[in-house]
Amino acid sequence: DAGITQSPRHKVTETGTPVTLRCHQTENHRYMYWYRQDPGHGLRLIHYSYGVKDTDKGEVSDGYSVSRSKTEDFLLTLESATSSQTSVYFCAISRDRQAYTEAFFGQGTRLTVV
């Protein structure tokens, strides 16, 4: 795995609580991404970052916020978790824009909202 660590790997939380997932990379890649994977939907982009403090929304950004204060860390926050946010979350990184280069993925975080 290309120097990407997601934490926690598993989490169960209650509806309405805030949750933060962390993605840490040691590759010094500029671009970082958060995807969610659900049965029947494949992978869908939540947010991505193209540099420190530079982020943009993806296809399914409602209910999520992100922050990137350092090159190596990209945080995904669920402000008030809902059952529809139960999913497997993947962080990915790329050296350049994905239009030009491949992405490397973390192992995933399985989040259950009860």
Added chain:
Amino acid sequence: SQQGEEDPQALSIQEGENATMNCSYKTSINNLQWYRQNSGRGLVHLILIRSNEREKHSGRLRVTLDTSKKSSSLLITASRAADTASYFCATSRGNTPLVFGKGTRLSVIA
């Protein structure tokens, strides 16, 4: 919304056979990428093919791209049990991040 759609959704073959998966997409692209995902793991990049390329090889993998038909295929030759996984195509357009299809689940039976 999904840009790429894989076909078939699921495929079961015997070890040693070839496996072919197809991907169709709707708009012009910069490149098309194929990824593999083993159960419970993250995605692993297999091949990137650019819009001006028609075919690429990597070991037992062969990818073709037909931009006139907006389609790509991934061929795995002489499949092994270890090839059992889900395979995803992903497309990139302009400067936007990759958009993934829903995947093909490949089962290789020993």
